[in-house]
Amino acid sequence: MEQYDKLYELYDRHDADALRALQDLVDLFPLVESSVALDRWKEINEELTERKAEIEVAFPEFGETFADLATRAREEQAFMGLDLYNKYHRAVNVFVLDVDETLRSTGSTDNEIPGDTLNLLTEFYDEGVPIVICTGQTLENVKGFAIQGLGSKIVHSGNVSIVYETGTGVFTPGHGADTKQLLYENLDDEIQAVFDDVRSRVISEAPERLRRGCHLQGNEFNVTMKPNFDTGSAAAIEIIDEALVYELDLLSDALSALDRVEGDVKRVSEWTRTYYADQDREIHSVLEQAGELPDISPTDVPAEMRDILDRIDIGYYEGDAAEVGSLELSKVVGVEKAFEVLSIDDPFAVVMGDSKSDLRVMRWVHENESGIAAAPEHASQSVLDFVESTDELVFDEGRAGDILRTVYALNRFADEM
Known part of the structure; x- marks a missing residue:
């Protein structure tokens, strides 16, 4: 409890907001060829050093750690960092x-x-x-x-x-x-052949609406359709939903061409859609809303077919992308x-x-x-x-730095202890 009590004292008695502001100025001060700007940066840095020294004197046992915390982490981030250290007893590496x-x-x-x-x-x-x-x-x-x-x-x-x-x-x-x-x-020839088949036809055989509304991301391997609209917009959501159904059909065609898959294209398509709808509730919802969800049970998908599908990933990201990828990758x-x-x-x-x-x-x-x-x-x-x-x-949203500051606190406690 002493760590927590001292941490409360740090943020209660010292103006950590001012220290973080000074640290941000020191870190982000623009590099310009100006003696005036350089002199100002030196003044800010000196003030920061003085304030950190005050904390080190006030907390002789945790001084350097607390001084660093005050310049980087808000109070709640420091306490979360301490909680994480006491839970895991490790620094992030x-x-x-x-x-x-x-x-x-x-x-x-x-x-x-x-x-x-x-x-x-x-x-x-x-x-x-x-x-x-x-x-x-x-x-x-x-x-x-x-x-x-x-x-x-x-x-x-x-x-x-x-x-x-x-x-x-x-x-x-x-x-x-x-x-x-x-x-x-490193993938085997069978899986690579499936991806080659899908990639070779994804644009050339797409309906005109998809060709106009989507583009193919320039991947080395995955087959990823992206919207030609603002990500997350109503138009992007609509076109990516259509792209998902289209990619499932392309995949079904490629799978039906494999020697060990027994079943016509229509049956293979039903198995493929059912399998991925069962795996992902968002895919299930898209297929259901489009009236493209087969009326069969996931248990109807043959083991041989499931064995192949277990290795292929269908990625659906609403209003952003529809992708065929490999679960082995x-x-x-x-x-x-x-x-x-x-x-x-x-x-x-x-x-x-x-x-x-x-x-x-x-x-x-x-x-x-x-x-x-x-x-x-x-x-x-x-x-x-x-x-x-x-x-x-x-x-x-847009505040990933908050987590980095929490991790900074965690690592400072790990160094101290």
């Missing part, structure tokens, strides 16, 4: 971060990662904490904003890895032959490979994300006692249910 609608949000941050979030990530990087960016985006897109936000030096330092296209590949600059690993090349597989390349043998990760593909990583680290999960308030309901049932690390 790697970040696993989704990007779209997690680090950045089209709703509140103009689709850019906020400056304070990037600054905090840089702070953790300077402390030696690796960063794994884990996204459904293409590698080139991720590399672009990562270099723009974190800087080329950090991205190419050997301590940053990019798991892209939901785990089809891993890019870890600075690791020689292990720098780029195309995990989809999930984000979990990609993160495992990234940890291997980064030589993280005993991970304790913070996994931040908003979608069902992120949820798989969250569950994986939880089941292996290898980390904690955080999600934005607008995440998929299944993600929110999981996060709230574990450590309740839910943050406001």
Whole structure:
């Protein structure tokens, strides 16, 4: 209880808001060739140093830790960090971060990662904490904003890895032959043939409405249809719902061509739709509303057919994307490979994300006692249910930095204890 009592005293007797403001100015002060600006920065830094010294004197036992906390974490974040330390007794030693609608949000941050979030990530990087960016985006897109936000030096330092296209590949600059690993090349010929079939026809055979309303994301392996409308808009939701049904039909056609699948195209289509509707309540809802849900039971899907479908993922993201992917190439597989390349043998990760593909990583680290999960308030309901049932690390839209500040507090307590 002494830790909690002293923490109450810190935030009760010292103006932590002012310290955080000073720290933010020091961190984010623009680099300009001006003696006046430089003098002002020095004044701010000196004031910050003096205020931190006052805290160190007031709390001789926890002084340096408390001074750092006051400059980075709000009171509730500091207490949550202490709670997490007392629960896990470990510091976070790697970040696993989704990007779209997690680090950045089209709703509140103009689709850019906020400056304070990037600054905090840089702070953790300077402390030696690796960063794994884990996204459904293409590698080139991720590399672009990562270099723009974190800087080329950090991205190419050997301590940053990019798991892209939901785990089809891993890019870890600075690791020689292990720098780029195309995990989809490890899939067997049968599965690769299915994806080749779907990819070759997805645009050419699409109805005109889908060709006008969607585009194909430039993936290396996954087949992802994206809307030509604002993400989440009514028009985007409508066209992606249609794209989902269309992709299920394409997949059914490709599966019916396999030698070991017995059944005509219509029957295979019924099995495919029924299988994925049973797996995902959102897919079930889309098919039901479109009048495309077969009137058969999931138990009617033959074992041989189920064996193949168990390896293929249908990703539905309302108003954002409809995707055919491989369950053998999930984000979990990609993160495992990234940890291997980064030589993280005993991970304790913070996994931040908003979608069902992120949820798989969250569950994986939880089941292996290898980390904690955080999600934005607008995440998929299944993600929110999981996060709230574990450590309740839910943050406001565009405020991923709040979780980073909580983790900063956790790590400070771990260093102290």
